[in-house]
Amino acid sequence: MSLETIHLRKLLQLFYAEPRQRRSLLLADIRNELGRKAGDKGGDFHAPFWADAKDHVAGKIDLRERSNERIKSNPSRKRLYPLLVNGFLSLWNEKARWRNERFDLIPTNVGARFSIDELKATVKVESVVAVELQNGAHRIVYPYFSEQPALPTDGARLAFWAMREALPDFELDDFRVMDVLRSSYFRASELPLRGDERDSFVRRYDGVLKEWRKLRSER
Numbered sequence: 453m454s455l456e457t458i459h460l461r462k463l464l465q466l467f468y469a470e471p472r473q474r475r476s477l478l479l480a481d482i483r484n485e486l487g488r489k490a491g492d493k494g495g496d497f498h499a500p501f502w503a504d505a506k507d508h509v510a511g512k513i514d515l516r517e518r519s520n521e522r523i524k525s526n527p528s529r530k531r532l533y534p535l536l537v538n539g540f541l542s543l544w545n546e547k548a549r550w551r552n553e554r555f556d557l558i559p560t561n562v563g564a565r566f567s568i569d570e571l572k573a574t575v576k577v578e579s580v581v582a583v584e585l586q587n588g589a590h591r592i593v594y595p596y597f598s599e600q601p602a603l604p605t606d607g608a609r610l611a612f613w614a615m616r617e618a619l620p621d622f623e624l625d626d627f628r629v630m631d632v633l634r635s636s637y638f639r640a641s642e643l644p645l646r647g648d649e650r651d652s653f654v655r656r657y658d659g660v661l662k663e664w665r666k667l668r669s670e671r
Contacts, residue, residue: 454481454484454485455478455481455573455660455661455664456571456572456573456574456661457565457573457574457576458573458574458575458576459575459576459578460575460576460577460594460611460614460615461594461595461596461597461598463575463657463660464596464598464603464607464610464611465477465596465598465601466478466660467607467610467656467657467660468601468603468604468607469600469601470601473600473601474660474663475663475667478660478663478664478667479667481664482664482667482668482671486671497528497529497532498536498595498597499579500522501519501522501529501533501536501537501597502579502595502597503579504518504519504522505540505581505595506579506581508544509544509581509583515537515540515541516537516541519533519534519536519537532599535633536597536632536633538635539631539632539633539634539635540630540632540635542635543630543632543635543637563576563577563578563579563580563618563619564577564578564618564619565577565578565618566614566617566618568653568654568657570654571654571657571658571661573657573661575614575617575618575657577594577614577615577617577618577619579595580592580593580594580595581593581595589626590622590623590626591626591628592615592619592622592626592627592628593628593629593630594611594615594627594628594629594630595629595630595632596611596629596630596631596632597632597633598633599633602631602634602636603629603631603634603636603638605638605643606652608629608638608643609643609645609646609649610649610652610653610656611627611629611638612624612627612629612638612640612643612645612649613645613649613650613653614653615627615640624640624645625639625640625641626640627639627640628640
């Protein structure tokens with residue numbers, strides 16, 4: 453059941469969406485779930501873009517060229533993919549302070565899941581861009597793709613808490629969150645945790661799950 457095992461970025465969108473948008477997102481998720489049960493595999497709209505972005509970081513491809521190829525193969529990407537490309541490259545080329553330092557892309561897939569036992573739920577923190585700088589420090593970058601809502605500062609703080617839960621082998625200061633469409637870049641070192649992040653995360657997640665289950669029961 454998708455909301456009981458969910459990507460962090462999707463959960464953050466649901467946390468901060470306006471009630472009408474959240475209801476629409478939940479209903480869409482329920483329809484997709486029913487479609488999967490009927491044999492429709494579907495797909496993650498953003499996954500190919502982010503895979504290409506990671507290959508761009510590794511120097512394997514040019515992101516703009518590859519995105520043009522993606523759009524040709526699937527015209528539904530025509531509007532959003534150029535915006536995602538521009539947002540990502542703006543940060544990568546201009547705003548990420550470590551961009552001009554020598555670095556190595558960590559070749560293994562850095563990503564994990566963590567459980568919230570009282571909700572019987574699992575949060576996925578996967579598909580990060582992970583690099584090691586020359587001095588041995590790391591940058592672990594997690595993407596947020598949604599058009600609406602923008603990721604607020606409190607949402608980035610909850611994301612850092614979740615990243616620490618899922619990726620305990622890294623330091624909190626290693627973590628970054630990228631709101632791709634808005635070229636916003638959050639650093640954990642600039643958003644220190646307050647100590648109430650788990651309570652806030654669980655409370656918000658519980659509310660989303662209850663709304664989702666109610667809507668499912670009405671289908």
